[in-house]
Amino acid sequence: MTDARRVDYSGDGLSEDQVAATPWQQARLWVDEAIARSEAQGDVPEPTALSVATVDADGQPNVRTVLMRFFDDRGPGFVTATVSAKGQEIAATGGIAAALTWPSMFRAIRFRGRAQELDREEIEGYFFTRPWASRISAWASQQSQPVGSRAGLESAYDRYAAQFPDHGNAHDVPVPDFWGGWRVHCDEVEFWGGRRNRLHDRLVFTRTGEGTLDDPASWSLSRRQP
Numbered sequence: 001m002t003d004a005r006r007v008d009y010s011g012d013g014l015s016e017d018q019v020a021a022t023p024w025q026q027a028r029l030w031v032d033e034a035i036a037r038s039e040a041q042g043d044v045p046e047p048t049a050l051s052v053a054t055v056d057a058d059g060q061p062n063v064r065t066v067l068m069r070f071f072d073d074r075g076p077g078f079v080t081a082t083v084s085a086k087g088q089e090i091a092a093t094g095g096i097a098a099a100l101t102w103p104s105m106f107r108a109i110r111f112r113g114r115a116q117e118l119d120r121e122e123i124e125g126y127f128f129t130r131p132w133a134s135r136i137s138a139w140a141s142q143q144s145q146p147v148g149s150r151a152g153l154e155s156a157y158d159r160y161a162a163q164f165p166d167h168g169n170a171h172d173v174p175v176p177d178f179w180g181g182w183r184v185h186c187d188e189v190e191f192w193g194g195r196r197n198r199l200h201d202r203l204v205f206t207r208t209g210e211g212t213l214d215d216p217a218s219w220s221l222s223r224r225q226p
Contacts, residue, residue, distance in 0.1 A: 008196050008197070009195060009196060009198075009200070010106065010196060011105065011106025011107065011193050011194040011195060012106075012193065013193035013194070013201040014191050014193040014203055015201065016203065016221070016223070019191065019203050021216050022073075022213060022214045022215065022216050023186070023189035023205040023213045023219060024072075024073040024212065024214035025214065026191055026205075027109055027189065027191075027213070028071075030100075030102075030107060030109060030191070031047065031048070031071065031100065034047035034048075034100075034102045034105060034107070035047045035048070037102075037104075043104040044102050044105065046067070048068040048069075048071075048100070049065050049066075049067060049068075049100070049101075050065065050066055050067065050068040050076060050078060050098050050099070050100055051063055051064070051065050051098060051099045051100075052064060052065070052066055052096065052097075052098045053096070053097040053098065053099075054085075054086050054089035054090055054093070054096055055089060055093055056085075056089050056092075057089075057092060062086065062089060064086065066078040066079075066080065069126055069181070070118070070181070070183060073212040073213045073214035074116075074183055074185070074212060074213070075111065075113070075116075075183045075184040075186050075213060076098060076100075076183065076184050077118055077122075077181055077182060077183035077184070078181055078182065079118075079123065079126060079127075079179070079180070079181035080143065080179075080180070080182075081138070081141070081142070081143035081144075081176075081178055081179055081180075082178050082179065082180045083142070083144075084143035084144040085143075085144040086144075087143075090115045090182055094114050094115055096112075096113065096114065096184055097110065097112045097113075097184075098110075098111045106194030106195075107191075107192065107193055108191075108192040109189065109190070109191055110188075110190040111184045111186050111188075111189055112187060112188040112189075113184050113186040113187040113207075114185045114187070115182040115183070115184065115185070116182060116183045116185045117180060117181075117182055118180060118181040118182060120180075122181075123175060123179070123180050123181055124175050126181075127175045127179070128170040128175075132166040132172060135164075135173035136160050136161050136164060138173075138179050139160040139173070139176050140153065140156040140157040140159075140160050141153070141156075186207065186213060187206070188204060188205065188206050188207065189205045190202060190204045190205075190224070191203045191204075195226075200226035201226075202223065202224040202225070202226060203221060203222075203223055204222050204224055205219040205221055206219065206221075206222065207219060208220050
């Protein structure tokens with residue numbers, strides 16, 4: 001066994017008198033600050049990298065990292081192949097958890113709730129902003145399925161690149177019918193702030209009403225022990 005690495009977190013944490021009035025306002029502030037730090041200091045390489053957890057038919061958990069492509073007061077959202085492992089698990093159970101983590105800032109946000117499928121208009125609006133090569137990759141990858149080799153994957157890419165050549169038009173590549181995404185309809189949002197001596201701050205918004213993440217009347221705030 002290697003020696004344990006010890007790092008005493010020197011973050012500012014988050015107190016009740018600092019936290020915003022709603023989970024949306026606090027999450028938006030932290031996401032914006034992570035993006036700004038990424039651009040200014042470069043020590044937050046993917047500020048919108050979102051870890052997404054689901055559960056399979058046997059009750060076994062799965063977690064993977066995607067990019068958060070939608071974020072408003074309805075919750076964080078991401079795109080994926082609907083036939084992927086996460087897509088099938090979400091369709092089967094509806095349960096989902098997700099987290100944004102910024103180690104260099106000693107901060108994290110946890111979202112828990114139910115998955116809501118993004119409507120086709122939102123999916124198409126996003127898909128047509130992707131670079132041509134990324135749109136081709138969406139067709140070429142049968143996400144989560146086995147593939148014999150890297151060469152097989154690249155061969156599929158070449159076939160679709162020939163089928164949908166790049167003419168500089170966003171609509172050169174259609175949206176695959178197996179491509180979509182989900183938003184986390186949150187029942188709980190936790191803000192974690194790393195502090196010294198492992199006495200971290202954990203402030204949790206819990207849903208009490210049917211409003212959005214920006215409706216103060218729909219959320220209660222509590223503190224959990226680290």
